[in-house]
Amino acid sequence: MRRHLMKGISETDQKVQLDRNSQIYAEYKNTDITMDGLANEYNLTKQRVWQIIRRCQLGNGDYYQGYVRYKSKEDSLKELGVKGKRLHELMRKWMSEQGAKMITLSGERK
Numbered sequence: 099m100r101r102h103l104m105k106g107i108s109e110t111d112q113k114v115q116l117d118r119n120s121q122i123y124a125e126y127k128n129t130d131i132t133m134d135g136l137a138n139e140y141n142l143t144k145q146r147v148w149q150i151i152r153r154c155q156l157g158n159g160d161y162y163q164g165y166v167r168y169k170s171k172e173d174s175l176k177e178l179g180v181k182g183k184r185l186h187e188l189m190r191k192w193m194s195e196q197g198a199k200m201i202t203l204s205g206e207r208k
Contacts, residue, residue: 119161122147123154148201155198168193 107115122140125131126147133151137144150161157164171192175185194200 116161119150119154120159122150123159123161126151148199152193152198152200156193156196167196 118140122136125136125139126133131139133144133147136142136147140147142150153161153164153168155164156167168189172185172189175188180188190200
């Protein structure tokens with residue numbers, strides 16, 4: 099099993115969440131189920147389902163690899179002195195370029 103990546107959660111619980119996240123992503127990718135449907139099925143919020151899908155997309159199906167990629171990019175921008183709204187904008191742009199599902203913000207609507 100991969101090294102323990104989450105603080106405050108046992109390796110057993112981590113595996114349960116990893117399996118659940120993989121199932122959610124597989125259902126989203128391979129069926130017509132909506133994020134609302136997945137949220138109801140797994141007793142999660144739609145926002146949490148969106149986060150899981152986005153991280154799996156960033157990690158080529160691997161939730162935790164997606165998290166590592168996200169944090170690495172974020173840290174590299176912070177090291178360059180990028181922060182606040184600009185950091186948020188650049189991270190959204192990067193995620194979109196990586197093919198991650200993005201939610202349109204009210205200021206971005208046409």
